[in-house]
Amino acid sequence: MTEPHATRALRLGTRRSKLAMAQxxxxxxxxxxxxxxxxxxxEITTYGDVSRAHLAQIGGTGVFVTALRDALVRGEVDFAVHSLKDLPTAQPEELVLAAVPEREDPRDVIVARDALKFTDLPRGARIGTGSPRRxxxxNAYARSHGLDIETVPIRGNVxxxxxxxxxxxxxxxxxAAAGLNRIGRIDEVTDFLSxxxxxxxxxxxxxxxECAADNxxxxxxxxxxxxxxxxxxxTAERSLLAALEAGCSAPVGALADLVADGQIVKEMRLRGVVGTTDGTRVVQLSTTGPVPDTHDGAGALGRALADEMLAQGAAGLMGERAH
Incomplete structure (x- = not known):
């Protein structure tokens, strides 16, 4: 006798990492x-989990996602949970982004020796990150504020x-602050980066x-x-990324937030940045618009800012990353 559908356990596809399991x-x-x-x-192992190459070398886009999506399409799991920043901007027709829960703290953080803040690090400080965006x-901030740092590419879990x-x-x-929050290690942060x-x-x-589009x-x-x-x-942030034709390992930063006057939300502000990894050239712009009440409205805000950034030479900066 088969198990009634209403009581069968739902199968959630997840990466095996401590952070993914916590999320x-x-x-x-x-x-x-x-x-x-x-x-x-x-638990599903993805290419990004087993490859030891840096994300910029293996392409970045979808490396933590493809295996989960394949399991969804094959019906091996009922739904999957991803870190949204790992998700390619192109959505497969057979799958649907069913929910985006309330966001955690989007900021980046520093974990430094001797409980140091970023701006208090000594000259020649070596800072590890696997992200060209970071x-x-x-490097751009250090150049403009007279700091002497070296960014060092790293991989690995927390x-x-x-x-x-x-x-x-x-x-x-x-x-990322969000990841440390979710695994209960936010107290190890020595500086929250504005x-x-x-x-x-x-x-x-x-x-x-994410789940199957026919369910x-x-x-x-x-x-x-x-x-x-x-x-x-x-949606606004990812539309910016898509319009720049950049993958999730590209040196692109973006943040949309609501601008309020007291308790009244007035508009949405979207900020975007792209730059060469050495920080010598950066395009950073922002735009504001009415709070989008539709997916298309949020997407339009992202595409509009991307157009402005491209007009300022953003595409060339991303291209220089590979040289």
Missing amino acids: SGLVAEAVSQVTGRPVELV MAQL DTRIGYVRDGELDAVVL VDTVLPAPGQGALAI AELIAALAELDDPVTRAAV
């Missing part, structure tokens, strides 16, 4: 409450990266819950976890 565990609890069904985690902005500081190999590493210093990756701090019942249930403000913001 997926939070979503599993929320989905179980919404659906009244148990949720089991199905390299570009840290333990590995913080270990470089603990072992004295690096003076500091840059990580978004005026380093704009986060498009979608940073947000999760994406109307599950789509409706997952939609209850969707946060409209977060979805509008990340």
Whole structure:
């Protein structure tokens, strides 16, 4: 006798990393409450998990996502949880982004030796990051403020990266606040980087819950976890990224936020940046517009800012990264 559909455990596809498991565990609890069904985690290894090459070398786009999406299409899992910043901007027709829950802190943070702030690091400080976006902005800030730093490309999980500081190999590493929050290690942060210093990756701090486009019942249930403000913001950011024709490993930062007058939300502001990884050339612009009440409205804001950035030479800066 087959198990009744209503009581069968929903299968949630997730990467195996500590952070991915923590994120997926939070979503599993929320989905179980919404659906009244148990949720089991199905661990899936992605290419980005097994490759030791730097993301810029292996292409970045989709390396943490493709295996999860393949499992969804094959019906091996019912839905999957991604870090939204890892998700390619092109959406496969057979899958749907069913929910974008409320965003965590989107900022980047520093974990440094001796509890140092970024601006207090000694001359010649070595700062580890696997992100060309972070390299570009840290180096640009250092140049404009007379700081002497060296950005060092690294890979690995949170333990590995913080270990470089603990072992004295690096003076500091840059990580995402959201990830450290989700695994309960935010107290190890020595400095929160203002978004005026380093704009986060498009979608940073947000999760994406994806399922098959033909599963109307599950789509409706997952939609209850969707946060409209977060979805509008990340839609604007990802539309900027897509219009720049850049992948998620490109040196592009973006952040959309709501501008309020007291309790009244007036408009949405979108900031974008692209630069060479050595920080010598940067294009950083912002735009504001009415708070989008549709997906298309948020997308239009992103495309408009991308057009302005391209007019200022943004495409050439991304191209220089590979030389």
